[in-house]
Amino acid sequence: MSMEPGTRSWFEVYLAAFNSADFEGFGAFYDDRVEFRGRAIQTVGKDAVLDFYRKVRARLDERVELLSFVGSPALCAAEILTTLRAHDDWPDFPTGPLAAGEIRQSTAFVFYDLVDGRFTRIRSCRVQ
Numbered sequence: 001m002s003m004e005p006g007t008r009s010w011f012e013v014y015l016a017a018f019n020s021a022d023f024e025g026f027g028a029f030y031d032d033r034v035e036f037r038g039r040a041i042q043t044v045g046k047d048a049v050l051d052f053y054r055k056v057r058a059r060l061d062e063r064v065e066l067l068s069f070v071g072s073p074a075l076c077a078a079e080i081l082t083t084l085r086a087h088d089d090w091p092d093f094p095t096g097p098l099a100a101g102e103i104r105q106s107t108a109f110v111f112y113d114l115v116d117g118r119f120t121r122i123r124s125c126r127v128q
Contacts, residue, residue, distance in 0.1 A: 005117035006071040031118040040094035061085040076112040
C-alpha cells in the first residue's frame, strides 16, 4: 500500500482522520494557506478551515465515505458521500436548518490541488 501523496491509500488516511475528528491528523494534510471553497464555507487558511470544522463537530456528527477517487501528486478528485447527524437544532446551519436528530446526506465531487504533499486548494460541488 502506497502512502505517497496523491494515492488512494494516502487519501484514505486523510478521510480516516477526518471521520474520527482527529483535527491534528487531517489538518496535517492542509497547507497553511489552503483555499477552501465549499457549499458551507469559503475561506483561506488552515486555521480557518480547522476552526470551521471544530464548530461543526461541536453540533453534529459528520462522516465522509469515498465513492470514487483519481489522484496524482498534483491533483486529486474524489466523489464523496457525506452523512450529517445533528446533535441539536441548528436553525442557521450554512446549508439549511437542521433539527436535533436529523440525518442529511449529500454526494459531492471534490478537487484537491497539492503542493509538496499538502492541499493548497479544495473545491467541492454538490451533485445530489
